[in-house]
Amino acid sequence: MSIHTRRGHDGKTLIIKIDGRFDFSTHQAFRDAYEHGGTDIQSYIVDLSQATYLDSSALGMLLLLRDYAGGDDASIAIENCNSDVRKILTISNFEQLFIIR
């Protein structure tokens, strides 16, 4: 597991990329990633293209990010999920809270 962050081309988007398992062991690193993202960040992209697995505590972490980013006003996209990960997001109906693409 590892987490990398970078800014998008617009400079205002924080892209958080997760490699490997996205589960409880990622908790602190994921939190650090968005909390140290900078105060001028307006939107977030969680790139799951290299994530192999996602469990319910990862869903919890996404909720924490959403809360951090302003709750209902948050702009968060979850990108490039594989089919297993996509399915977990779908069962939980997380598309109601996040842009999933």
Add this chain to the structure above:
Amino acid sequence: MVDIPHLDEEALAELRDVMEDEFSLLIETYLTDSKERIERLKEAMMKGDSDAFTKAAHSFKGSCINIGATRLGELCQKAETAGRNGDLNQGSPVVDEISTEFQRVIEAFDTLMVRDVG
């Protein structure tokens, strides 16, 4: 073997340092013990019991090395090897050598203790 001393002075100095007042008791103990071991060696040889012979030689070797009777230790090693090979015939002259060397050791200790007391 001639160049190996009867007693290792350096080792003895260290022992004396460790034992302090009990140094002479240690020497006495060693000498009494050794007489018994030589008897045991002879007995085993007479009986042709190579296993007992080997063990006795091995054990005797250990205490000789510890006390600094280096040459006697070497002879015990020789006896042990002979016993291990089951060749007690070869053991016989070694036991004689051991007896002779033991007398030298007793003399050397006597000299040492006299020198000490003096």
Add this chain to the structure above:
Amino acid sequence: MDAPATEPDAGIAAGSGPLRVLIADDSDSDRLILKTLLTRLGHHVLDAANGHEAVALFHSGQPDIVLLDALMPAMDGMEAAREIKRCAGERMVPLIFITSLSAAEDLARCLEAGGDGFLSKPYNRVMIEAKINAFNRMRLMHQTLSDQRDLMHERNRKLLEEQHVARRVFDNVAHTGCLDAPNIRYHASPLSIFSGDVLFASPRPAGGMLVFAGDFTGHGLPAAMGAMPVAETFYGMAGKGFDGADILREINQKLVHILPKDMFCCGMMVEADFELGQLNVWNGGLPDAWLVRSSVVLFRLSSRHLPLGILSTDQFSVEMETIRTLPGDKLLLMTDGVLECSNEAGELFAERGVRHAIEGLSSGLHPFDALMSEIRRFTGRQKFRDDLTLCCLEMFYQEGLAALPEGTVPSSLAGPAEWNCVYEIRECTLEKFNPLPLLLHICMEVPGLRRKSGEIYTLLSELYNNALEHGVLELPSEWKYTSEGFCQYYSERAKRLSGVSDHYIRFSFHHEPMHWGGRLRIICEDSGQGFDFQNHPALQSMEMEQSGPRYAGRGLILLKRLADSIRFHNQGSRVEISYDWYF
């Protein structure tokens, strides 16, 4: 402090104090040297001249470290070593062979006999000290590890004990409800609550059942903590006649309030109406529930909502899916644990496994049994997960009332005896509010009625639903009895509810004491027009003509059976009933 009498000591590892060292050597002089060396280092020495003595001293002296000559008369070092290691058991007592052996196989024999290391002759003070210290460190490390292990065992034992106590407390709140009813089969590990799974079932006051399955994120106490209020809310509200939607709304609100942001509860609420043959299902984040008829999967009820505890009340949707059922239909609901069972190859059971179990069902085998045995077969020697919850609810035909047990007989002295009450709901409140729990609550203040809560609830709900659906919304009841009409009925109901205007439903209660007990009169009036019962196709029966137009079928039968008298006015837009209770 008993400091060593000799040197104030560099030789003893910090904090360990003097050691008890057992030495065994058949050579008196060697033993004397070693004993003196160790004593000078500050240790306490027990000395033996052969193996037998060594073993005996080991028993009586409890040494920390043992130094053994490999070859000794009367039980040699090897044999003594084996015996000593056997006696030491789990205790780590370093055992060092003193030897002038040098052949590899001899040394190997020493290690096999339990030796931890070697010390060779001639003795070297520095070497002995270093060895003793090194082995003592090993001993202490082992001691620390085994102390920690013992502590962990003890903590774990305590934790399990506490979990059992917590489980008992939890059981008092979250009892199994009616999970033991003949139409329910379930599997839930006794401690599954600590893995976040909950399963509740409750009969409804007017018949039918509510079942709730939930799966909290996280494990252990936090998961169990969230389950408590869910249980309390579920059973409390279900018993008072609230419907699944109300209970879901309440549970969601509570969880949003009490859970940390990253915790939530995937859940499923099932409302079973056995009389109508109808299931209402709400699924927020749990795997599909499967409706099985014979061995055919009729429906899969997928998650359509976010889990509970995430959305605020105004965003939270309690919309349920409604399906018609026949007696014998079975609904299988499960938590993630079922799909995540794995076999020895690490493959997941998944939906494929569920489908395989159900579709391979031989006649006569219950799908619950089929699924459980398929899971067991699949997981094989792997142990079953503890967070696997599976429940099967079977539909059956039940007419009218549920066989709710009557509560304990309360004192007839307490509570109100003579009272009147009028309660009217109007306009958009008709769409948004279910007044039945409140009305039931008012009646339940009378102890004599409390024992009859099921009957009272049935009366109230029949009156209310009739007034709402046929009076206010003018829905033709016969729709409900054909499969095509069924869907139309419910979609039309929702549509018309949202457009209600100039309407009301009014309940008037009057209760008076009687010498045999008491009498409750209920008048239910609505603002509807009633309708032309002369041309109504279902009006051919005698009862219909006596009663008025809108009480077709079961509603009428129920009311007539439960009430002592019933009268209809204004084409059914005003209904009066009288209900007697006895001491």
